[in-house]
Amino acid sequence: MSTKSYLLFFLFSLLTCQAVAQTDSLGRVGSKVRYWNNFLLGGLQGGHKETSFSFTTTHGVRLGRLAVGLGAGLDAYGDWKVFPMFASASFDFARIKNDAFFIQMNGGYGRAIYTGEERATMANVDNGGGKMLNPMLGYRFKADRFRIYLAAGYKFQRNTYSYNYNIVYDFAPGGPYDFPRYTVQEDMQRFVVQLGFGWH
Amino acid sequence: MDTLENRLQRRIHVSLYALLFLTVLLGISVLLEGCSDKCQLTTEYAYFEPVYTTLDDLRSSVRVEAPKPLESVGKIYYKGETLFVNEPGNGIHIINNADPAHPVAQKFLSVPGSFDLAVKGNTLYTDSYVDLVAFDIRDLSNIRETARLQNVFTSVNSLGFIVNANGVVTDWEKKKMVNLSEPDCETVLQPWGGVYYGDGIALSSEAASNFSARSAITPGTGSGPGVGGSLNRFAINAGHLYMLDGADMQVIDVTTENNPVAKKRVNIAWGIETIFPYDKNIFVGSTAGMHIYDISTPEAPVKVSTYEHVRSCDPVVVEGQYAYVTLRSGTTCQGFNNQLEVIDIKNLASPQILKVYPFTNPHGLGIDNTTLFICDGDDGLKAFDASDVNAIDKNMLAHYKDINATDVIPFDNVLMMIGTGGIYQYDYSNTSKITLLSHIEVVPHVD
Numbered sequence: 001m002s003t004k005s006y007l008l009f010f011l012f013s014l015l016t017c018q019a020v021a022q023t024d025s026l027g028r029v030g031s032k033v034r035y036w037n038n039f040l041l042g043g044l045q046g047g048h049k050e051t052s053f054s055f056t057t058t059h060g061v062r063l064g065r066l067a068v069g070l071g072a073g074l075d076a077y078g079d080w081k082v083f084p085m086f087a088s089a090s091f092d093f094a095r096i097k098n099d100a101f102f103i104q105m106n107g108g109y110g111r112a113i114y115t116g117e118e119r120a121t122m123a124n125v126d127n128g129g130g131k132m133l134n135p136m137l138g139y140r141f142k143a144d145r146f147r148i149y150l151a152a153g154y155k156f157q158r159n160t161y162s163y164n165y166n167i168v169y170d171f172a173p174g175g176p177y178d179f180p181r182y183t184v185q186e187d188m189q190r191f192v193v194q195l196g197f198g199w200h
Numbered sequence: 201m202d203t204l205e206n207r208l209q210r211r212i213h214v215s216l217y218a219l220l221f222l223t224v225l226l227g228i229s230v231l232l233e234g235c236s237d238k239c240q241l242t243t244e245y246a247y248f249e250p251v252y253t254t255l256d257d258l259r260s261s262v263r264v265e266a267p268k269p270l271e272s273v274g275k276i277y278y279k280g281e282t283l284f285v286n287e288p289g290n291g292i293h294i295i296n297n298a299d300p301a302h303p304v305a306q307k308f309l310s311v312p313g314s315f316d317l318a319v320k321g322n323t324l325y326t327d328s329y330v331d332l333v334a335f336d337i338r339d340l341s342n343i344r345e346t347a348r349l350q351n352v353f354t355s356v357n358s359l360g361f362i363v364n365a366n367g368v369v370t371d372w373e374k375k376k377m378v379n380l381s382e383p384d385c386e387t388v389l390q391p392w393g394g395v396y397y398g399d400g401i402a403l404s405s406e407a408a409s410n411f412s413a414r415s416a417i418t419p420g421t422g423s424g425p426g427v428g429g430s431l432n433r434f435a436i437n438a439g440h441l442y443m444l445d446g447a448d449m450q451v452i453d454v455t456t457e458n459n460p461v462a463k464k465r466v467n468i469a470w471g472i473e474t475i476f477p478y479d480k481n482i483f484v485g486s487t488a489g490m491h492i493y494d495i496s497t498p499e500a501p502v503k504v505s506t507y508e509h510v511r512s513c514d515p516v517v518v519e520g521q522y523a524y525v526t527l528r529s530g531t532t533c534q535g536f537n538n539q540l541e542v543i544d545i546k547n548l549a550s551p552q553i554l555k556v557y558p559f560t561n562p563h564g565l566g567i568d569n570t571t572l573f574i575c576d577g578d579d580g581l582k583a584f585d586a587s588d589v590n591a592i593d594k595n596m597l598a599h600y601k602d603i604n605a606t607d608v609i610p611f612d613n614v615l616m617m618i619g620t621g622g623i624y625q626y627d628y629s630n631t632s633k634i635t636l637l638s639h640i641e642v643v644p645h646v647d
Contacts, residue, residue: 046237096208181243182241182242182243183242183243184239184240184241184242184385185239185240185242186237186238186239186240186385187237187239188237189237
């Protein structure tokens with residue numbers, strides 16, 4: 001098993017342990033359905049050792065420890081800017097009064113826009129995109145009417161796009177020819193840390 | 201006693217430690233193995249394989265055929281009352297031009313790999329890929345191959361032919377579609393838009409739909425499609441045939457017409473394209489300038505000088521003490537200038553530029569008794585009185601627009617002009633009233 005597999009296994013084991021430990025004496029926050037949201041801003045680390053920004057916002061409903069919703073965001077990957085759209089599920093595995101440790105899983109699709117310079121060996125770039133996966137661990141605490149979030153996790157973003165060259169070359173047999181379209185599938189992996197706020 | 205508060209505290213501690221442990225684990229796992237992006241580059245190609253014909257088969261396939269339509273126009277040569285028109289790669293049309301107003305096609309000499317020609321006396325010389333072939337044209341109803349210098353051209357690959365132990369590539373056949381994949385997205389594949397794959401070439405689907413096998417086996421000379429007159433690679437002077445081959449000039453003794461003998465091979469420079477004989481000199485045009493050789497000793501040309509210019513295609517003609525050179529832009533020429541240069545060659549050892557005239561996209565040119573003809577590409581044919589070399593542009597005699605003009609031979613008051621539309625002949629006996637005599641149309645080949 002890879003390191004990541006062990007990590008995921010440990011995360012879900014943790015969830016199981018903490019669920020057994022909860023009793024009414026901890027203080028329920030109530031079982032009614034409530035509007036849930038958060039706005040998180042942070043950084044992505046990895047790739048060519050550059051750090052760039054990541055912003056997400058998630059909106060949904062909370063039912064006790066479980067919250068589900070839909071989200072969107074903006075991530076920067078060098079010459080590409082990705083707009084992820086995802087489904088989200090969050091579970092509080094440990095609670096202390098109004099604060100909680102949670103695990104959140106985001107998954108969906110990221111639309112990638114090329115914002116780099118056009119150059120001879122990369123021209124006519126089609127906008128790309130691909131699946132996005134983003135498991136996170138975090139801590140949420142109450143501050144007045146808001147909840148402050150601190151979360152860290154892993155983000156995977158696939159980007160599939162195409163481009164061609166923009167060079168004239170005269171000496172091909174029977175040429176010159178237009179260059180072929182090249183299709184690229186790029187898998188990007190980052191360590192993400194985010195800070196933010198929300199309601200509930 | 202284990203109170204509720206104690207249990208709660210323990211749970212908090214456990215959770216905090218767990219979170220810390222997981223965060224560290226996450227960070228280490230990503231830093232160690234997770235942060236390297238993976239990339240896969242793929243593209244689809246149409247794969248073409250070359251079709252070879254052996255040299256023996258090519259040498260035995262020379263035929264004299266009945267006249268047929270002109271499919272494309274290459275070099276032309278005029279001798280006596282006969283017009284010889286090369287059809288690039290296929291052979292030579294022989295046209296009775298006794299009456300330029302009514303030219304009559306007589307024969308088609310099928311010679312595979314023929315792109316240049318010259319005539320001396322009763323002998324026609326032409327290339328056939330790597331060979332020089334001589335034909336007796338004394339009797340046009342009985343044309344015979346009289347001699348062949350095998351493998352005299354050694355730089356045909358520089359013209360775009362592929363000649364190797366298998367023979368000559370005479371066609372390309374589309375075989376299949378292939379997908380090529382690279383794990384490194386920074387890889388730059390073959391820069392000309394295709395890739396050598398196996399024994400052939402692979403082109404993108406878009407390029408494959410426009411691929412012409414005929415174009416792929418026809419050389420680009422750097423001077424465009426190459427027509428006669430100022431764009432020839434062959435020239436006859438002083439009983440010898442001078443031929444450009446790659447960076448060299450090959451001298452052939454044709455004193456005995458039906459017994460050509462290869463003599464000296466002179467290295468000139470890369471990029472040489474055209475040759476023009478004048479008096480006891482040979483003028484060689486190249487992409488970088490004009491080279492002048494003395495052929496007082498015909499078998500031993502001696503370099504006199506080089507006139508350099510900016511990178512361009514440059515046909516040259518000479519009359520009296522002036523050389524006239526056109527420079528043009530275009531992808532094969534890789535130049536940016538479009539102009540006529542008049543060069544004073546009174547002192548051949550030190551040619552001096554006299555005047556520059558801008559043009560649209562000048563190709564071949566010709567001059568006869570100070571009447572200068574410029575083929576200005578899509579801007580048509582222009583005629584000038586060049587008696588005052590410092591005021592050529594102010595003495596235009598005629599401008600024929602709406603035709604694509606590539607090269608001309610002015611001879612004895614008849615101007616033979618080559619363009620993409622075919623062969624045009626003009627009467628310039630009255631330079632103030634140059635008139636069209638005839639037009640031999642091109643009937644493009646249909647696969």
